[in-house]
Amino acid sequence: MPTRDFVYSARAARVVFGAGSLQHLEREVLQLKAERALILCSPEQHAAGEALAARLGSRAAGVFARAVMHVPVELVDEARDVAHELNADCAIALGGGSAIGLGKAIALTSALPILAIPTTYAGSEMTPIFGMTEDGLKRTGTDPRVLPKTVIYDVDLTLTLPPQLSLTSGINAIAHAAEGLYARDGNPVIALMAEEGIAALARALPHICAHPDDTAARSDALYGAWLCGTVLGSVGMALHHKLCHTLGGTFNLPHAATHTIVLPYALAYNAKAAPEAMTRIARAIGHDDAPGGVYELARANGAPASLKEIGMKEDDLDRAARTACANPYWNPREIQYAPIRALLQDAYDGVSPREY
Ligand code: NAD
Numbered sequence: 001m002p003t004r005d006f007v008y009s010a011r012a013a014r015v016v017f018g019a020g021s022l023q024h025l026e027r028e029v030l031q032l033k034a035e036r037a038l039i040l041c042s043p044e045q046h047a048a049g050e051a052l053a054a055r056l057g058s059r060a061a062g063v064f065a066r067a068v069m070h071v072p073v074e075l076v077d078e079a080r081d082v083a084h085e086l087n088a089d090c091a092i093a094l095g096g097g098s099a100i101g102l103g104k105a106i107a108l109t110s111a112l113p114i115l116a117i118p119t120t121y122a123g124s125e126m127t128p129i130f131g132m133t134e135d136g137l138k139r140t141g142t143d144p145r146v147l148p149k150t151v152i153y154d155v156d157l158t159l160t161l162p163p164q165l166s167l168t169s170g171i172n173a174i175a176h177a178a179e180g181l182y183a184r185d186g187n188p189v190i191a192l193m194a195e196e197g198i199a200a201l202a203r204a205l206p207h208i209c210a211h212p213d214d215t216a217a218r219s220d221a222l223y224g225a226w227l228c229g230t231v232l233g234s235v236g237m238a239l240h241h242k243l244c245h246t247l248g249g250t251f252n253l254p255h256a257a258t259h260t261i262v263l264p265y266a267l268a269y270n271a272k273a274a275p276e277a278m279t280r281i282a283r284a285i286g287h288d289d290a291p292g293g294v295y296e297l298a299r300a301n302g303a304p305a306s307l308k309e310i311g312m313k314e315d316d317l318d319r320a321a322r323t324a325c326a327n328p329y330w331n332p333r334e335i336q337y338a339p340i341r342a343l344l345q346d347a348y349d350g351v352s353p354r355e356y
Contacts, residue, residue: 009234016151016153017223022052025052032115064082066078073132117153122172130143155215173201175263181276184235198284261310265347269333308348
């Protein structure tokens with residue numbers, strides 16, 4: 001048996017988890033030594049943002065309901081100015097990765113503490129990773145200042161997440177944990193979280209697709225999302241995330257659906273180079289094979305099946321493969337153009353993953 005050798009850096013965030021945990025919102029704002037919160041959300045969640053403001057009463061400074069994907073830098077400047085004009089001393093990011101991304105970008109350039117209330121399974125609330133788009137280019141980075149100080153996970157807020165988005169968002173979370181299991185800087189604590197997170201989501205997602213208001217399954221999924229987000233925030237990501245950043249960033253494909261389609265193929269590419277991780281992923285999903293298990297979980301519950309289906313052009317596959325091979329993230333197996341191109345073709349066609 002090899003000796004253990006690792007570094008484990010825990011990320012400090014206060015987590016309040018449970019059905020109805022939003023009732024503790026005012027207590028949590030005060031815990032941050034804040035008195036006036038600016039609420040950030042997407043236009044689609046404006047009503048939920050207003051409801052949060054009503055709940056906070058005089059402790060709400062206002063609602064900024066304009067969060068969008070990719071966090072345009074002009075929007076960050078505007079939201080920060082609004083916070084200043086309204087004398088806000090903290091920001092509450094309510095929503096998925098887009099609203100939380102806006103909160104993180106504000107935290108990068110101001111001293112406002114962020115309280116996150118996630119309503120999808122993307123996991124951004126647990127990571128110090130930020131992204132911003134300027135002149136059409138997305139810049140990402142890591143900075144501990146962007147990490148929300150407090151995260152409230154209230155399962156009741158996830159009941160409205162449509163089944164299809166729940167499924168793809170949940171598999172997006174599984175992708176964080178799967179790559180965490182073969183990360184170069186992985187460690188035993190993170191591996192425990194990763195396996196438990198995948199298992200919780202794999203168990204919950206079929207129930208959610210069949211019965212979107214199943215609170216117990218929703219709770220399991222949100223618990224899994226927290227664990228998987230923690231993994232993403234703690235260790236480095238590899239081929240799968242590089243492919244998805246390329247496909248999302250350069251070809252503007254939808255975030256969660258892209259993760260869902262690509263994951264089985266990325267795992268198949270890495271299968272031989274990371275056998276222990278594959279065993280743990282397969283065990284967590286309850287399947288004899290990690291790539292096949294993810295593929296079936298997605299297919300059986302009605303996820304989009306191919307890159308073609310979500311708007312990728314076949315003519316762009318060569319460019320996508322070249323981009324993914326340029327400046328690759330560390331990966332357990334060397335990144336080579338021909339097998340990456342073959343993998344992308346299979347993801348485009350939506351056929352079963354195989355050896356690459
Ligand atoms: P999203 O935040 O864009 O949300 C998708 C849509 O779902 C939005 O219209 C939103 O209003 C709606 N929605 C969210 N929760 C809902 C609910 N409970 N009920 C009904 N509608 C709801 O999508 P996402 O997948 O959560 O986030 C994607 C973005 O987050 C991407 O830009 C991605 O790059 C980023 N992200 C960043 C990190 C990180 O660590 N920095 C991690 C994961 C994702």
